[in-house]
Amino acid sequence: MDHNETVMLEHEQDAHYGLQHHFENQEQQKDSATIGMWTFLLTEIMFFGGLFLAYFVYRQWYPAAFASASNNTDLWLGAANTTVLICSSLTMAMGVHFAALGKRMLLVTCLVLTLILGSVFLGVKAYEYHDKWVKHEVPGVHFDCRDDKGQPCLDAAHTPLFFSLYFGMTGLHASHMIIGAAILLVLIWQAYHGKFTPEWHTPVEMFGLYWHFVDIVWIFLFPLLYLIDRSAKGLS
């Protein structure tokens, strides 16, 4: 590496750090990245939107089955897990905040906390899945939906629809979180080695958008799968 290259590299450490040559300046580059990320998130809205539509249609067709089956989810565990996920969104937002301020170790701390909270969420989800497996609530040959008194669920023939949507929607959500956790590991590594500066920390910001989006999906999954019909009449 000759002298000129060294000077150029040093120069890149400030205003032009991370700036690609086809952009005018950092602001234009960041706006482009934000629009690109949101365009990806719109495809994610379409991805999850189809499942939400399926949920609403089947809930409208088989209200008794959905009301009965959704009472088999654990309300307080769901609320606690929602809290964990919202905490992880706060640590992620604070991570982006510290990245913009150039506070390296605080950024790393926030990203690690986000990873830990995300893992706790997935752990609780795994516990819930296991609970459903043990109780024969996984659709299939051994499926047998029963309420807390051991009686068959209302409209039992259609309860597998609820549980299929439950596993489909929470499973797709959880797979997004697993992918997110893998990306977080890379970001933590890069942040620790000082890759991000106040001028350029776009990967942290774009990942923040992804993480918050996954949080929003859960914000809707929680009421739909755990809350609605909790107190519906006619249920034992």
Add this chain to the structure above:
Amino acid sequence: MSDNTKHGNHSIHIVPVPVYLAVFAALIVLTWVTAFVSTIDLGRWNIFVALASAMFKASLVILFFMHVKYSTRLTKMIVGAGFFWLILLLFITMTDIWTRSWMGVPGR
């Protein structure tokens, strides 16, 4: 940080930490309030409370955690278009599902 102000041609909007904490507190409180409300029988209002709370929470996350409040108008339009599409998908399909049984089908 001094570098940041020196090259003033790019603006990084720093959201104050208390804003994040206030949004966080609102999200947590709403989660637990709606969880408790779901155990009270409000008839058809249960679903309204649950979904209105979820929509409000999602709006808080989008506006503040995802910085859309401080984004360019183009970004705001793209975000709005996405959620508008979702409303079209859900609402227009559901108008059919809701109303199809209102009138009997001839011959059935």
